[in-house]
Amino acid sequence: MSTDPHLTPPAGLAPIAPVDPAPRRSPAEEARTLVHATNEAALATLSDGGDPWASLVTYGPLPDGAPVLLVSRLAEHGRNLARDPRASVVIDDAAPGDVLGRGRVTLAGRAEAPAGTARDTALAAHCDNVPGADYYAGFGDFTVWVLRVERVRWVGGFGRMNSATAEEYAAAEADPTALAAAGAIEHLNDDHADALLLMAQKLGGHPDATEAICTAIDRHGIDLRVITPRGKGETRVGFAGSVTRPDGLRAATVELTRRARG
Amino acid sequence: MSTDPHLTPPAGLAPIAPVDPAPRRSPAEEARTLVHATNEAALATLSDGGDPWASLVTYGPLPDGAPVLLVSRLAEHGRNLARDPRASVVIDDAAPGDVLGRGRVTLAGRAEAPAGTARDTALAAHCDNVPGADYYAGFGDFTVWVLRVERVRWVGGFGRMNSATAEEYAAAEADPTALAAAGAIEHLNDDHADALLLMAQKLGGHPDATEAICTAIDRHGIDLRVITPRGKGETRVGFAGSVTRPDGLRAATVELTRRARG
Numbered sequence: 320m321s322t323d324p325h326l327t328p329p330a331g332l333a334p335i336a337p338v339d340p341a342p343r344r345s346p347a348e349e350a351r352t353l354v355h356a357t358n359e360a361a362l363a364t365l366s367d368g369g370d371p372w373a374s375l376v377t378y379g380p381l382p383d384g385a386p387v388l389l390v391s392r393l394a395e396h397g398r399n400l401a402r403d404p405r406a407s408v409v410i411d412d413a414a415p416g417d418v419l420g421r422g423r424v425t426l427a428g429r430a431e432a433p434a435g436t437a438r439d440t441a442l443a444a445h446c447d448n449v450p451g452a453d454y455y456a457g458f459g460d461f462t463v464w465v466l467r468v469e470r471v472r473w474v475g476g477f478g479r480m481n482s483a484t485a486e487e488y489a490a491a492e493a494d495p496t497a498l499a500a501a502g503a504i505e506h507l508n509d510d511h512a513d514a515l516l517l518m519a520q521k522l523g524g525h526p527d528a529t530e531a532i533c534t535a536i537d538r539h540g541i542d543l544r545v546i547t548p549r550g551k552g553e554t555r556v557g558f559a560g561s562v563t564r565p566d567g568l569r570a571a572t573v574e575l576t577r578r579a580r581g
Numbered sequence: 582m583s584t585d586p587h588l589t590p591p592a593g594l595a596p597i598a599p600v601d602p603a604p605r606r607s608p609a610e611e612a613r614t615l616v617h618a619t620n621e622a623a624l625a626t627l628s629d630g631g632d633p634w635a636s637l638v639t640y641g642p643l644p645d646g647a648p649v650l651l652v653s654r655l656a657e658h659g660r661n662l663a664r665d666p667r668a669s670v671v672i673d674d675a676a677p678g679d680v681l682g683r684g685r686v687t688l689a690g691r692a693e694a695p696a697g698t699a700r701d702t703a704l705a706a707h708c709d710n711v712p713g714a715d716y717y718a719g720f721g722d723f724t725v726w727v728l729r730v731e732r733v734r735w736v737g738g739f740g741r742m743n744s745a746t747a748e749e750y751a752a753a754e755a756d757p758t759a760l761a762a763a764g765a766i767e768h769l770n771d772d773h774a775d776a777l778l779l780m781a782q783k784l785g786g787h788p789d790a791t792e793a794i795c796t797a798i799d800r801h802g803i804d805l806r807v808i809t810p811r812g813k814g815e816t817r818v819g820f821a822g823s824v825t826r827p828d829g830l831r832a833a834t835v836e837l838t839r840r841a842r843g
Contacts, residue, residue, distance in 0.1 A: 359680040361623030361671055363633035366689070371625035371633040373671035373687055375680050395687075395734065409623055409635035417713070418621040418637050425635055425657075427628070451679070472657065 332545075332552025334524020341540045341557030346473045347483035347491035350424040351384050353410050353473075355493035358448045360386065360408035364399035372399055378408070379448030381465065383489040386410075386426065387445040388464040389452055400464055404429040408466060420476045428469035428485075432462055441465050494538045495565045503568045507533045507541075514572075517579040519545045523554035538562040541575070594807070594814025596786020603802045603819030608735045609745035609753035612686040613646050615672050615735075617755035620710045622648065622670035626661035634661055640670070641710030643727065645751040648672075648688065649707040650726040651714055662726055666691040670728060682738045690731035690747075694724055703727050756800045757827045765830045769795045769803075776834075779841040781807045785816035800824040803837070 344352065358377050366372045374396040378386035386408055390397040400406060407427035414421045433441050442463050446452045455461050471483040483491070496503075507515055512531070518541065519531035528545040535542040540557035558571040559578070606614065620639050628634045636658040640648035648670055652659040662668060669689035676683045695703050704725050708714045717723050733745040745753070758765075769777060774793070780803065781793035790807040797804040802819035820833040821840070 361625075361635050361637075363623075363625035363635035365631070365633050369627070369631055370667045370689060371627050371669055372689060373623050373625035373635065373669045375623075375671055375673060375683070375685055377680055405632045407633055407635045409637055411637060418639055421637070423637055427632060427634060 332525075332547065332550050334552075334554060335549075336524045336526050338524035338554065339522060339557060341555040342561075343539060343555070344494060344537055345483070345487065345491060346481035347471065347487035348494060349422065349475060350426070350471050350473045350483055350488055351491045351493040352497050353412055353422055353424045354380050354384055354386065354426070356497055357410060357413060359413075360410045362388070362396055363407045363409075364396045365403045365405055366395065366399055367402065369403075372396060376408070377445075377449040377452065378466075379445040379452075381441065381444050384426075384491070385468055385489075386466045387441040388430070388466065389442070389445050389449075389455055389461055390464065391455075391458070391460045392462060393460050397460075397462060400430045401462070404431065406430045406464075406466055407470075422476055423474050425472045426466060426468045426470070426488075427472075428467045430464040430466050433465055438463050496536070496538045496562050496568050499565055499568055500536050503536050503572070504533050507536070507572065511572075511576075514576040514579065515541075515543060518556045518575060519543050519554060521579040521581060522556045522575070525552065525554060536568060536572075538567075541572070594787075594809065594812050596814075596816060597811075598786045598788050600786035600816065601784060601819060603817040604823075605801060605817070606756060606799055607745070607749065607753060608743035609733065609749035610756060611684065611737060612688070612733050612735045612745055612750055613753045613755040614759050615674055615684055615686045616642050616646055616648065616688070618759055619672060619675060621675075622672045624650070624658055625669045625671075626658045627665045627667055628657065628661055629664065631665075634658060638670070639707075639711040639714065640728075641707040641714075643703065643706050646688075646753070647730055647751075648728045649703040650692070650728065651704070651707050651711075651717060651723055652726065653717075653720070653722045654724060655722050659722075659724060662692045663724070666693065668692045668726075668728055669732075684738055685736050687734045688728060688730045688732070688750075689734075690729045692726040692728050695727055700725050758798070758800045758824050758830050761827055761830055762798050765798050765834070766795050769798070769834065773834075773838070776838040776841065777803075777805060780818045780837060781805050781816060783841040783843060784818045784837070787814065787816060798830060798834075800829075803834070 362374050362376045364372050409425045411421045411423035471488045474480040515531040519528040520526045525545045527547045530546040532544045534544050538561045542555050545552050562571050624636050624638045626634050638650050671687045673683045673685035733750045736742040777793040781790040782788045787807045789809045792808040793805045796806050800823045804817050807814050824833050
């Protein structure tokens with residue numbers, strides 16, 4: 320994974336005990352997670368003459384993550400797509416604070432206007448994700464466009480970024496626990512500081528940790544910030560398996576705690 | 582002003598008494614107001630091969646409204662600008678709810694990398710509007726870009742949209758009362774319903790109004806939704822002059838109330 324050369328790596332305190340491998344979401348998984356979490360994007364198309372044109376759109380993703388747009392040919396971006404199918408969208412996680420600290424992904428490719436049942440399927444994917452969109456679908460000047468994704472560039476905030484291939488993106492799954500993560504982090508830090516500390520000590524490579532704070536959680540594991548007499552550091556502990564259900568973080572965390580208690 | 586052909590005009594209840602002309606912000610003024618209210622934009626640039634590339638950036642505006650970007654040549658959008666200066670940004674008002682209901686503006690033109698004191702001025706405009714940006718400015722791979730605006734397309738939400746020329750945009754002023762508007766609307770509706778009703782009756786062309794709610798306020802006047810025995814409608818009452826100070830809405834509204842009381 321490439322990293323931002325302007326940032327010193329986070330703390331970087333070396334573990335002093337073995338740490339089990341703790342997988343992270345792949346860049347493709349990160350991209351899919353962002354794309355499936357919202358319905359708003361900024362669209363880049365080509366105006367007459369080939370100039371780039373930025374606009375706002377709503378979208379709904381197909382099962383392979385291709386965003387489906389519904390735009391009017393009366394609007395510049397609609398005319399642009401009809402003239403030249405090349406397009407990209409940038410989608411962010413809408414986290415508060417500095418935009419450059421947000422997770423975001425650019426999907427670039429070509430827009431296709433499907434016909435027949437493919438259009439019906441695409442339109443349904445759009446309307447399922449955009450309340451009220453069916454109102455516009457009835458107007459004759461609106462076109463359903465599927466952005467066939469050819470390039471994927473994910474930025475996870477400061478210092479985390481990578482590309483994914485179109486195949487990796489199409490095959491990846493959105494993290495089903497993404498919506499539950501913020502609540503889980505708060506709950507763990509508020510009510511289970513002892514369990515987090517035990518995880519850092521027994522599984523995270525810092526047996527001398529005196530404090531551990533959950534900074535992130537996802538279907539694969541938990542990121543911890545640890546305080547030790549040697550300084551501050553970060554570590555990650557992995558779940559026994561990847562969580563497959565939106566409500567699965569609790570069971571996975573309980574299993575992790577049990578494992579830490581040994 | 583062109584309007585969205587898919588929407589019936591708001592209520593459209595005709596006034597039954599004379600209404601004084603009540604100016605609105607021009608499209609250029611709307612655009613400047615949006616641009617000066619935030620520091621986040623989506624950028625469209627041209628990738629190698631001329632494909633459009635959407636990304637996120639921060640910016641600060643110069644006095645003529647030209648957005649100043651500070652981007653790394655290590656990032657795709659930075660390489661794109663260095664190869665082809667054509668670019669556009671879309672900036673929105675971050676209002677909650679449907680993205681297509683938001684105010685937004687696309688500024689399209691060419692990015693220039695200023696040198697000498699012009700670079701210093703541009704960089705200061707960026708850093709004044711983007712907390713922490715001075716940290717990045719010191720890295721050698723970052724370039725200061727000024728987007729010289731050639732085209733302006735403003736969309737005010739559903740059914741309000743228009744273009745402005747580059748000259749109109751550069752000459753226009755951001756509404757100095759924009760940040761105070763939400764608070765003023767709440768205050769007027771909560772504590773001065775009687776004054777709003779009087780404005781609708783005496784100045785807004787609906788002498789039979791039984792209720793008036795402020796839906797928007799800006800440096801030039803107040804938008805009112807009115808209820809009358811004839812139905813619901815909308816009207817606008819203009820201030821005696823355009824407000825020039827961020828805290829000037831109160832005095833302008835007091836004057837309007839006095840005038841309504843006649």
